[in-house]
Amino acid sequence: MAKPKVLIADKMDPNAAKIFAERGCDVDVITGKTADELKAMIGPYDGLAIRSSTKVTPDILAAATNLKVIGRAGIGVDNVDIAAASAQGVVVMNTPFGNSITTAEHAIALIMALARQIPEADVSTQAGKWEKNRFMGVEVTGKTLGLIGAGNIGSIVASRALGLKMKVIAFDPFLTAERAVDIGVEKVELDELLARADFITLHTPLTDATRNILSAENLARTKPGVRIVNCARGGLIDEAALKDALVSGQVAGAALDVFATEPAKHNPLFGTPNFICTPHLGASTTEAQVNVALQVAEQMSDFLVHGGVANALNMPSLSAEEAPRLRPYMVLAERLGSLVGQLAHGNLTDISIEVEGAAAQLNMKPITGAVLSGLMQQYSQSVNMVNAPFLAKERGLDVREIRHEREGVFQTLVRVTVGTSAGNRSVAGTLFGKAEPRLVEIFGIGIEAELAGNMMYIVNDDQPGFIGRIGTLLGENDINIGTFHLGRRQTGGEAVLLLSVDHRVPEAVLQKACRLDGVRVVKALTF
Structure with a gap:
């Protein structure tokens, strides 16, 4: 390989x-x-x-x-x-x-630089001036630090600020009350943070929701004399509005490590009094x-x-240790998704993935991704676990995940149900020997079958002689049967036949099978 x-x-x-x-x-x-x-x-x-x-x-x-x-x-x-x-x-x-501590430390460094006007004092002193009375700073002890974003880096900044005896408040829509207690911050809404914070530091990604989160309007809502630090992403602050706020004194000082346009060779903030900047140094330490x-x-x-997936932005995480345990389930899930995709009639409207027994103890996201990958193969030849959810969303397919802690007839089970214009269609499978995927139910009919290679799916009336007729038809057309699986709802009722064959069944043979007495549905399957 x-x-x-x-x-x-x-x-x-x-x-x-x-x-x-x-x-x-x-x-x-x-x-x-x-x-x-x-x-x-x-x-x-x-x-x-x-x-x-x-x-x-x-x-x-x-x-x-x-x-x-x-x-x-x-x-x-x-x-x-x-x-x-x-x-x-x-x-x-x-x-x-990898650079969380480094970026957090840079934010703290800029907070201290703003508080004590260190860059300006350095330039003045090295120019031979001794302007001791000009550089009157402020203490950070007892001041309120407002975090916009309290994720990984923000929480590190909070811990360092608490060590400096600051009070820390945080605005973050994803911050739970329990997590706020854990990291020692007070969770507040943005308006309250703007009104209360003596220092504001930003630690949020740049999205449509966060772009210019410190707009002209929000800067006007800040506590007069606030000091602002941004080591996160350029574009979180309206730079022209920040310049105006610095000139007016609404903002007493600002320190930016990031800019809307980088490299920032020219910027309206350059040369503004009480403004400090660094060239995107947040991650710039040897470590x-x-x-x-x-x-x-x-x-x-x-x-x-x-096959391990860590810190992916467009698919579920799957550790290298989890991958071997989950791989058989993902094979099963993909084949169930493929089966229901090949057999479901009408437009798909929604899909639910249910796990129970041992499967319910696992990371469900990769299982869901595998089901969608199998299902969406009907619409794209280049589908995989990454783009399958994207394709499903693009087609308006509502995806639901259901986890049952109970253990039923099978020690582990994965069930896939799709809603269609013709009604719901459900298939279920399990693992034999913890590794061998098996279909155990198809559209409410119990059946045991391996889903692999080329297969033939037939729905027929349960009546004597049918097996002989289908076997004769395939034999006459040089189609060799590998495995033969039967299931039925009741004696004399609807029955299902799944055949594995050596080669894909030609369309002409499928049409002949459709004309056999008692046949309702015939379809070629491929896995």
């Missing part, structure tokens, strides 16, 4: 390449290429490791015909078109924890640079070699 090929397209710690090689990947380090050069060379690679310089656009993705994973050594993925990557089935990973490079190499190689 060929080794996965990885391209490191941006400069990063050389140990990253060593990790790829040690973990079974072929790796090339080729940095500084233009978009056209990258587009011309990306085709053979399974993985692409980048920092912030390389832009992964739809054009580059279209040329990356073999690409399976993009790894961003760092937090921000503004340089990756995640929607286009998802549509193409490419996993996008980042390393959210952080090493950490994110090693982390992205470990994550990508785990995915390419073992």
Whole structure:
């Protein structure tokens, strides 16, 4: 089996390449290429490791015909078109924890620099001035720090600020009351934070909801004399409005490590009194640079070699340890999704994935992704677990997950039900020997069958002689039967026959089977 090929397209710690090689990947380090050069060379690679310089656009993705994973050594993925990557089935990973401490420490450093006017005092002193009375600072002890965003980095900033004896309040729609208690902050709404905070620091991604969260209107709502720090993403603050607020004195000081346009060679804030800036140094420590490079190499190689998924932005996480245990369930789930997709009639409106018994104790997201992958194969030949949820959403399919702690007839069970214009259709399967997927129910009829290769599905009236007639028909057309599985609702009622055959059944033979006495439905299946 060929080794996965990885391209490191941006400069990063050389140990990253060593990790790829040690973990079974072929790796090339080729940095500084233009978009056209990258587009011309990306085709053979399974993985692409980048920092912030390389832009992964739809054009580059279209040329990356073999690409399976993009790894961003760092937090921000503004340089990756995640929607286009998802549509193409490419996993996008980042390393959210490798530079968390470094970025949090930089925010604290800027808070202290603002409080004591350190950059201005340094310039003045080195110019031979001794303007002791000019630089009157403020203490941070006892002041209120307002966090906009209390995730990983924000919570670290909170712990450091609490150590400085500050009071910390936080606005974050995803912050639970329990988590707020755990990290020692008071959860508040944005308006209250703006009105109360002596210092505001931002730690949120740039989204449509957070863009210009400190707009002119919100800056006007802040406590007069507030000091603002942003080490998160450019675009969270209206820079022109911030300049006006600094000039008016509404904002006593601001320190930015990030800008709406980078590199920031020209900016209206430059030269404004009480303004401090640094060139996106949040992650710029020796330790952080090493950490994110090693982390992205470990994550990508785990995915390419073992199937583990960590810190992915467009699919559920699946650790390398979980992957072997979940893989049989994912095979079962994909085949159930494929089966119901091939057999369901009418337009699909919704799908529910239910797990019970041993399956209910597992990470359900990969199982759901596998079901959708199997189902959506009816609509796209290039579908996988990454783009299947995207395709399902695109088609307006409502997806529900149901977990039953109970254990039924089977020690473990996965059930897939789709709603269609013709009614609900449900199939269920289990694992034999903890690893062998088996169908155990189809549309309410109990049946045991392996779903693999080419198969033939027949619904017929339960009557004597039918098995002989179908066997004769297939024999006359040189179609060899591998396995033969039967199920029925009741004696003389509706029956189901699933046959595995050596080759796909031709359409002409399917039509002949449809004309056999008692046959209701005939369909060729492929797994």
